[in-house]
Amino acid sequence: MHDVIVVGAGAAGAASAYHLAARGHRVLILEAQSMPRRKPCGGGMAASVQRWFPFDLSPAVDQVIEQVRFTWCLDDPVTAVLPGDSPFWIVQRSRLDQFIAEQAVAAGAELVDAASVETMERDGDGWTVTAGGHRYCSRAVVVADGSKSRFASQLALGNPKPRFASAVAVEVEAAVSEPNTARFEFGLVKHGFCWAFPRQGGYSIGVGSFIGNTDVDADAVLAQLLPSLGLATDAGERIQSPLRVWDGHYPLHNTAGAVAVGDAASLCDPFLAEGLRPALLSGLRSAEALDRYLAADDTRQAGEALAGYSLAMRQQWGESMAWGRRIAQVFYRVPKVGYQIGIKRPTAPQRIAQILSGEMGYGDIAQRVIKRLLFQRG
Numbered sequence: 001m002h003d004v005i006v007v008g009a010g011a012a013g014a015a016s017a018y019h020l021a022a023r024g025h026r027v028l029i030l031e032a033q034s035m036p037r038r039k040p041c042g043g044g045m046a047a048s049v050q051r052w053f054p055f056d057l058s059p060a061v062d063q064v065i066e067q068v069r070f071t072w073c074l075d076d077p078v079t080a081v082l083p084g085d086s087p088f089w090i091v092q093r094s095r096l097d098q099f100i101a102e103q104a105v106a107a108g109a110e111l112v113d114a115a116s117v118e119t120m121e122r123d124g125d126g127w128t129v130t131a132g133g134h135r136y137c138s139r140a141v142v143v144a145d146g147s148k149s150r151f152a153s154q155l156a157l158g159n160p161k162p163r164f165a166s167a168v169a170v171e172v173e174a175a176v177s178e179p180n181t182a183r184f185e186f187g188l189v190k191h192g193f194c195w196a197f198p199r200q201g202g203y204s205i206g207v208g209s210f211i212g213n214t215d216v217d218a219d220a221v222l223a224q225l226l227p228s229l230g231l232a233t234d235a236g237e238r239i240q241s242p243l244r245v246w247d248g249h250y251p252l253h254n255t256a257g258a259v260a261v262g263d264a265a266s267l268c269d270p271f272l273a274e275g276l277r278p279a280l281l282s283g284l285r286s287a288e289a290l291d292r293y294l295a296a297d298d299t300r301q302a303g304e305a306l307a308g309y310s311l312a313m314r315q316q317w318g319e320s321m322a323w324g325r326r327i328a329q330v331f332y333r334v335p336k337v338g339y340q341i342g343i344k345r346p347t348a349p350q351r352i353a354q355i356l357s358g359e360m361g362y363g364d365i366a367q368r369v370i371k372r373l374l375f376q377r378g
């Protein structure tokens, strides 16, 4: 019998497991793949996530980004120099997720990998979970099975009709010309953008489309982007990954002791596809709430503890994402105007740097940006 079973050892599940184990709970993590597992992801992450962990995350950091360059059709560049002490990191996901999972194990959690969860069922006051022919029992569960989550909707957690962005990831081994610069290109992708993040020994490159069901010809986009980095047009293996994005406020808990975290909870930013920061934040907040749930004296207290998790994520992430979604809807419909008046403004580089570093939310800039975009269109 465990206190909590965590389904999925990605960034969100590993973070939740770590914070629960560090609070003295008996935690079991079940992960479908063998660890360390491969995860298509740009790996861009605000360094401010460090404040959510008592251990140093730097062993998982591949590259420190000092500036961000935006372009429109590979031209018309805008460079934002990031302020302060290394505000944006590039991580390799196989390393980051494994590293946090190792910290969870060091804090007392048990990790079983290559164990795909088949069923999660309420059983008396607790849960029975089956994986790889075994049955496991717990008092509470954390659903952290990512964008293709089976269990979030089954347990009525989060958005019942998830919205997906389409994303294609490419890893290219190459000499990197500007190792401290992350690039975002807005003109080549309909309803989205492409990125090139430097990492040790190469680039994490990707193409993302965020509104409508746009069918992006990623190969055609990459054939234009890659030569600008000195790479062959067909370099790298292309991996298509649907990405569940934030699309409204929903409860992320149920009263039976289940919570959803990370992509399973549809937390990813619908404008810039930032999913790591909310994955790690939801890992921490879910653990705090489950800690109170497990110590509760009665059902009222237990229910309040888990409702506190949904509320915290709404206040600390969802409110900003509601503005991010509005910005995305206007910006990606008129991206050329958006680029000229949103990104090429004299104050924009500083604002963008503050958003990327996590210092500012979309709510802080949204009303002005949307008014400007609508006014220019009219």
Ligand SMILES: Cc1cc2nc3c(=O)[nH]c(=O)nc-3n(C[C@H](O)[C@H](O)[C@H](O)COP(=O)(O)OP(=O)(O)OC[C@H]3O[C@@H](n4cnc5c(N)ncnc54)[C@H](O)[C@@H]3O)c2cc1C
Pocket: 007, 008, 009, 010, 011, 012, 013, 030, 031, 032, 033, 037, 039, 040, 041, 042, 043, 044, 045, 115, 116, 117, 118, 144, 145, 146, 147, 167, 168, 169, 206, 241, 242, 243, 261, 262, 263, 264, 268, 273, 274, 275, 276, 277, 279
């Ligand atoms: C192409 C691309 C580029 C991206 N770039 C960035 C970026 O630069 N910065 C950023 O912040 N975000 C980025 N994101 C978003 C980010 O990758 C996700 O938001 C993040 O991975 C969410 O973490 P997670 O732990 O919720 O899910 P995941 O990392 O997907 O982990 C889920 C885990 O659950 C496991 N699992 C699934 N089903 C089961 C099961 N039945 N039983 C047991 N285990 C199971 C999976 O094997 C997996 O290990 C990108 C996404 C894509 C697709």
